[in-house]
Structure formats: structure tokens, C-alpha cells
Amino acid sequence: MKNWSHLPSGEIELTIESEAYLELAKDYFSKCQYEDARQALEVAVRSANPQAEYLFGVLYEDALGVDWNEDKALLWYLRAADHGYAPAQTAAACLYLDEDDVMTDYAEAYRLLTLAVHKENADENDGAPSLSVDFPDAAECFDEDERWIAVQEGYAEYRLGWMHVAGLGVDIDKEKAFSWMEKAAKKRFRAAVFELAQRSEYGIERNEVWAKKAVEYGEYDPLIRVALRYLDNDDTPEDIEKGLSTLTELADKGIGSAQIALAECLIKGKSTSKDADKALQYLSLAAKMGDAKLITGLGIALYKSEETEIDPDVAVKCLELAAAAGDNEALVELGNLYFDGAGEILPDQEKAFRYFIQAAEKDVPSGCELAGYCLYEGKGVLQNRQEALGWYEKAAEQGFYNSYYMIGMIYGYDETLFNYEKAVRCFEKSAKLGQTDALIRLGTMHLHGVGAIPSDRRKAFHYFIEAAQADNNLGWEWAAYCYYWGYGTQQNKQKALQFYHKAAQKGSGHSQYMLGYIYGYDTTPPDFKKAARWFKKAARQGHSDAQLKLGFYYYHGRGVKQNYKTAFKLFTQAAAQGQATAMYNIGDAYENGYGVEKDEKQAFAWYRKSAELGDKWGMFGAGRLLFYGIGTPLNQEEGQCWINKAAKAGLPEAIKWRTH
Structure with missing residues (x-):
């Protein structure tokens, strides 16, 4: 010093x-x-x-x-x-x-x-x-x-009080803090008045005295909070009569925030009997006083409330009042309410879209974006991505970075509006504004090359790494993919393993599958137990390749205890998602009675399904059963045809069978 x-x-x-x-x-x-x-x-x-x-x-x-x-x-x-x-x-x-x-x-x-x-x-x-x-x-x-x-007089006392409140160089001392604050407040230092009115540590009685003083400065919120504390019994002796009389007195004087607080009590039946009509009368008065945004906030709180006794129709009426009073955000919230539904109000996406459009036409950015979304997805309106583009552009002009992303999606992936250069520019703008999914889109476009944009794996890897550093799940996954194959960077399977772990821990089913694959098939020696654990995690998320691999592990007792029934169940789950190899395995189980009762007709049916999807084992199985008439009428010509297809696909067993 x-x-x-x-x-x-x-x-x-x-x-x-x-x-x-x-x-x-x-x-x-x-x-x-x-x-x-x-x-x-x-x-x-x-x-x-x-x-x-x-x-x-x-x-x-x-x-x-x-x-x-x-x-x-x-x-x-x-x-x-x-x-x-x-x-x-x-x-x-x-x-x-x-x-x-x-x-x-x-x-x-x-x-x-x-x-x-x-x-x-x-x-x-x-x-x-x-x-x-x-x-x-x-x-x-x-x-x-x-x-x-x-x-100003009283400021020094106020700061001394605050030092005792916060313990700045002195002990925290509620009574000393109050004493200094009170001296400042008595000199009419406003910040001290509001501090005494609002800090609950000073006690509700003191808060009430100074909240009434704050009213002299035209500030009613401290007294409203005191009234609500009396009603809520929030670290305060419950005094319903005092709380309601204070709120009512302020509401009847035309104080909008008090009218809204009292209306909420009447709607919820908090410390008073429910009276939605009276509540709406107070809300109408508040709307006329210019408190539309507060009414919107109440409407949102009501329709999102988990209290089952609240009538969502009242939330609708609140939002309609706020919208009529000039708060255009209320139109957006009405749209959100009808889009998802609330309580007994069923989703009505057509009505939701009409509200979004009303908001959009009043230049509400979120309204523009949501109208664009409905048109993009065809929710509540016929799909029209050209029109969606217009609303997204309006939202983007007002700083909604996700709209830049959606414009990029339209130009990059809609067959009727392809313009890859525009897509890249939009994704770049979105990425600069913090939309990390845009980095993934830029990465994949440069990885493969699209339109006039050539493949640039280094640039792609840079985008994936940037997304990973922002903790984007797909960023970790795509960067791992690049490390695994050496795309845009030096191949580094250890790094790939680390990055897949990051994505897997964040719940990525594909990354969980890849960890299982690496531990089971690309590690020397393989670690089947670890592989099985990761395949299980991915299989639970419905990853068909993981279900297939885990079924194979249970079939052979690899990394897990052998269990044909569990294997059959997993093969069935994978087959339901179109996994041709899983269909072959189901056929094999039916033919040999592994985990299921032997049924040669079912075996043939599943072999044929697999064969028709191009699986060479399925072709060989279907051909073999046709050739010998097992589970199906004998047809050696068709059977030979399927076996020939399996041989051309390079299946050694089929090649060997043809030579006999």
C-alpha cells in the first residue's frame, strides 16, 4: 500500500x-x-x-x-x-x-x-x-x-452495513448490519430501504416496516413479497389474513404486480378459495396497466405447472389476455401450449401453427423460427421448405443462430433447394454464434465433399475437433472416427479409443458399439469381457449391430456365460431392425434348436429373409434347405441358384459345396 x-x-x-x-x-x-x-x-x-x-x-x-x-x-x-x-x-x-x-x-x-x-x-x-x-x-x-x-447522506452507513452482511474484513454480524442499514435508511438512502425491506435475515416484522417505506418511493414489490411470505409460511409465521389483505389493498389500488400475485392465489386456491373469474378480472386490470409480460409469465407457469388441480384453460385465458394487451411473446407461448398440449388440452398443431404465424407476422424472432420449424417438418401445416426458408431468414436476421443452422439444413439436404455453398456459409455463421451441431455438418460436408465443395479431410477433422472441444457428443464421435481411420490426421487408435469413451459416457450408442468392437476385434489380445459390457450398453439403446454382436457372444460364451436363449432374443431384436445376419442366425437357431424349439419351416423362412437382403450365409442356408427339401418343398434348381449366389459373394462353404 x-x-x-x-x-x-x-x-x-x-x-x-x-x-x-x-x-x-x-x-x-x-x-x-x-x-x-x-x-x-x-x-x-x-x-x-x-x-x-x-x-x-x-x-x-x-x-x-x-x-x-x-x-x-x-x-x-x-x-x-x-x-x-x-x-x-x-x-x-x-x-x-x-x-x-x-x-x-x-x-x-x-x-x-x-x-x-x-x-x-x-x-x-x-x-x-x-x-x-x-x-x-x-x-x-x-x-x-x-x-x-x-x-448522498447515508451511503457510508449503507456500505458499513453491507460489509457486515458480506463479511468483508469484518465478522458477518446481522445486528450490526441492520443497525447501519437502518441509519442509512433513516437518512432516506433508498438502497438501504430496499435492503431492509427484502433481506429475510432481518425478520419479517422489520421487512414489513421498511417495505411500507419503499412504497413511498413507488416500489411495491418488496411489500408484495412480504405479503406472499405471510401466505407461504416461508421462514415466517403464517398470517393468511394479513397477507391477503395486503395483496388485495395493493391490487385494488391498481398495482399490476399485486393484481397478478393475487390472481395466482385465486387460480391456485392458495390461502383462499379458488375463483378463476375474479382472478381473470384482476388480470384484465393488470393488462390495462401495461403488465402484459407479467401475465404471460403467469400463463407459462400455469400451463407448465405439475399441479394437477390447475385448469389449463385458465393458462390459455391468461396468455390470450397478455396477447391482447400487446405482449406478442404470449402468442408464441400459446403456440407452444397447443403444440405439446397441457393437462386436458390435447395437442393441436394446426392451432399452434396459427399462433406462431401471428407472432411471426409481428416480427417476434421466436415466432419466425417456430413458424419455420412447422413448415420445415410439416407440423400443423403442409410441408413447405421454401416458405420455411423465408421465416428462418427473418429469425436469423434478428440474431437467432439456430435459424442459420436450419437454413443450412435446407440448402444442404433438401433435394429441391440444394445449394451447398449457401449451406456452408450458413453453417459457418451458426458455428460462430455457438451452434456446435453446425460444426458437425461442416465436418461431414468437407469429409465427403458435396457439390462444388471438394473433399478436405483435414478441414473436416478440424471442425470435428472444435466440436469435441465444445463437448459436443457427435464431435467426440466423429473425431474418434477420424483418428481410427487416419482421416485428416495421423491414424491413432489409442486416441480414437479415448474419444469414443468420451462420446460413450455421454450416451452415444454408436460409440458404445465401437468400443465393444475395438476391445473385441481390434485389440491384441482381445478383451471380450470389456467388449461384451460395451455391446450390452449399446444393445440397450437399440443399436442393431451391437445386438447382433452381443447375441453372437452369448451364442459362443465369449466374454459372457453361454446362453442360447439370450442369444436368440438379441438376434430377434436385431432382425426386427432389418439386420440380415441376425435373420440368418435366427434361422440357424430354428434349424438346430439353439435357444428355441427346433422348427425347420421357421428356419427356412428366416434363411430366405436373410438371403433376400443379400446376406451370403442366408443365401447358402436357404439354398441348402431348398436343395434337400428341408422345411420347404424340394427345389434343387432354386436351391442351387441361391448357393451359387453365396459362392459368387465369396462364402468358402458355398464354394466348397459347389465342388462336390
Whole structure:
């Protein structure tokens, strides 16, 4: 800390010249002529004028006509503080209280604030003229920050109270905090009034007293919160009568937020009997008072509420009131309500789309985006991606980055509107705005090359890595794929394993399958137990290849205990998803009675299904059973045909069979 012992101290005698230049400086401040103010202050401070010294500190702290310099600001504040000027003592304390500054010194801040308080009280008691700077026009030249607040009476007490609230250099002490806050509030320092009205640690009785004082400043929310605490019994002795009477009194005076709070009580039957009609009357009054957004908030809370006794129709009426009162976001929420349904209100996507369109036509960005979504997917309206494009473009112009992504999807994947260059530009904009899925799209487009965009595996890998670093699940998976095959980067199967683990832990079924595959088929020696564990995780998510591989493991007892029934069940699950090899395995199980009762007709049926999907084992099985008439009428010609197809597909058993 700097040593300020060289500063002048003791009694001061102001000269007429100093006072005159101080008044001139104040006039310049009021006109925001800071260079002229500085020159006038240079004369005023020659006789150690504390107000002039304080104002010099303000110049340096706010960079008004001089370069910003907190050290010089503190020097001038301390000079004025040493001359007993209370606002300067408070301003210097504020600098010492800055938690992100190297000059933070809570002990010195507390000392200066205490001096300021004592100085203010002494001036009041001895009738000394106030040295406070009182030129309100000048304050209009600044943001309302601590330098100007510091000259208000009660600010030093408020900061002392806050230090005891937060434990800044002193013990947390609720009673001391309250005592200082109360002193500040009694001097009509508004922040202290609101602090006393709202901080529950001071007790509901104190909160109520000061909440009523806050009403004098036109602030009703603290008193409304007090009333609700009486109703909710929230760390407060329940007093339903007082809570309701307070809310009703404020609501009847036309206070919109009280009308909305009371309406919510009437809708939910909280501490009073339900009366939806009366609630809607209060909401109508609030709407007329311009509180439409608050009514929208209530409507949202009602239709999303898990309380089964709430009538969702009331939520609809709330939102309709808010929309009629001019809150266009309420139209979007009405659309959301009908799109998904709520309570007994069934989904009605056509109605939802109409609300989205109404909002979109009023230039509500979310309305534009949702109208685009409905048109893109054909939800509640005939699919029309050309029209969807227009609404997405309007939303994108208003900063909705996901709309850039959807425009890219239309240009990149809709066959009637292909424009890969535009798609890439949109995905790039979306990615810059934080949409990590856009990085995946850019990666896959550059990996394979589309339209006039050539394949660039290095660029693709860069996009996948960027998405992975943003913790995008597909980013981890695609980067792992590139590492596994050496696409766009040096092949590194250990890295691939690490990246697949990241994606698998985030729930990716394909990555879980790949871990099973690597541990079971691409590791020396293979780790069948680990492979089986990962195949199980992927199989539970419906991954057909994992179901097939896990069925094979159970069939052979590889990494798990052999169990033909479990194998058959897994093959059936995979076959249901069109897995041709699984169909062959089901046929084999029926032919040999593995895990199921032997049934040669079923065996042939499953072999044939597999064969028709191009599986060479299925072709061989179907051909063999046809040739010998097993489970199907004898047909050696057709049987031979299927076996020949299996041989051409390279199946050794089929080739060997043909030679006999």
C-alpha cells in the first residue's frame, strides 16, 4: 500500500479565490466541460480546498478530461478525506472495497467509512455547513455510479452495513448490519430501504416496516413479497389474513404486480378459495396497466405447472389476455401450449401453427423460427421448405443462430433447394454464434465433399475437433472416427479409443458399439469381457449391430456365460431392425434348436429373409434347405441358384459345396 503520510492535514482555511474557482468548476461540470473544470480545480486546490480535491479524484476515476488513473484518484480522495471531507472518505473507501483491484484493503475501507459517518454526524450536531457537492445537473453527465452516490447522506452507513452482511474484513454480524442499514435508511438512502425491506435475515416484522417505506418511493414489490411470505409460511409465521389483505389493498389500488400475485392465489386456491373469474378480472386490470409480460409469465407457469388441480384453460385465458394487451411473446407461448398440449388440452398443431404465424407476422424472432420449424417438418401445416426458408431468414436476421443452422439444413439436404455453398456459409455463421451441431455438418460436408465443395479431410477433422472441444457428443464421435481411420490426421487408435469413451459416457450408442468392437476385434489380445459390457450398453439403446454382436457372444460364451436363449432374443431384436445376419442366425437357431424349439419351416423362412437382403450365409442356408427339401418343398434348381449366389459373394462353404 502507498504511504500517504506526506499529505497536508489539520485545519484548513479556504480563500475567496479557491471558493470562486470551485464554483466555476462546478458550473463546468454541469455543462460536461471537463477540461475547463480541471483547469479551475487546479487553482481551487492550491489552498487545500477539500471539495476541489474530491472533484479532482472524480476526474481521474472517471477519466473526465484526463487519462484514467485510479492511483491519482485515490491520492486526491485521501487528501480531501484527511481534511475531513466525508464524501471523499467514502469515495476512497469504495476504491479500497473493489474486490478485483490490487488496492483492495477492507480494514482501511472500514476505517474511512467510520470516519465519514462520524464526520457527517458531527456536522449535523454542531450546525456546521455541509460540504456536500450539490449540483444535480452535473450528475446527469455521469452514469449513476459510486462517486456520485458517495455524496448522498447515508451511503457510508449503507456500505458499513453491507460489509457486515458480506463479511468483508469484518465478522458477518446481522445486528450490526441492520443497525447501519437502518441509519442509512433513516437518512432516506433508498438502497438501504430496499435492503431492509427484502433481506429475510432481518425478520419479517422489520421487512414489513421498511417495505411500507419503499412504497413511498413507488416500489411495491418488496411489500408484495412480504405479503406472499405471510401466505407461504416461508421462514415466517403464517398470517393468511394479513397477507391477503395486503395483496388485495395493493391490487385494488391498481398495482399490476399485486393484481397478478393475487390472481395466482385465486387460480391456485392458495390461502383462499379458488375463483378463476375474479382472478381473470384482476388480470384484465393488470393488462390495462401495461403488465402484459407479467401475465404471460403467469400463463407459462400455469400451463407448465405439475399441479394437477390447475385448469389449463385458465393458462390459455391468461396468455390470450397478455396477447391482447400487446405482449406478442404470449402468442408464441400459446403456440407452444397447443403444440405439446397441457393437462386436458390435447395437442393441436394446426392451432399452434396459427399462433406462431401471428407472432411471426409481428416480427417476434421466436415466432419466425417456430413458424419455420412447422413448415420445415410439416407440423400443423403442409410441408413447405421454401416458405420455411423465408421465416428462418427473418429469425436469423434478428440474431437467432439456430435459424442459420436450419437454413443450412435446407440448402444442404433438401433435394429441391440444394445449394451447398449457401449451406456452408450458413453453417459457418451458426458455428460462430455457438451452434456446435453446425460444426458437425461442416465436418461431414468437407469429409465427403458435396457439390462444388471438394473433399478436405483435414478441414473436416478440424471442425470435428472444435466440436469435441465444445463437448459436443457427435464431435467426440466423429473425431474418434477420424483418428481410427487416419482421416485428416495421423491414424491413432489409442486416441480414437479415448474419444469414443468420451462420446460413450455421454450416451452415444454408436460409440458404445465401437468400443465393444475395438476391445473385441481390434485389440491384441482381445478383451471380450470389456467388449461384451460395451455391446450390452449399446444393445440397450437399440443399436442393431451391437445386438447382433452381443447375441453372437452369448451364442459362443465369449466374454459372457453361454446362453442360447439370450442369444436368440438379441438376434430377434436385431432382425426386427432389418439386420440380415441376425435373420440368418435366427434361422440357424430354428434349424438346430439353439435357444428355441427346433422348427425347420421357421428356419427356412428366416434363411430366405436373410438371403433376400443379400446376406451370403442366408443365401447358402436357404439354398441348402431348398436343395434337400428341408422345411420347404424340394427345389434343387432354386436351391442351387441361391448357393451359387453365396459362392459368387465369396462364402468358402458355398464354394466348397459347389465342388462336390
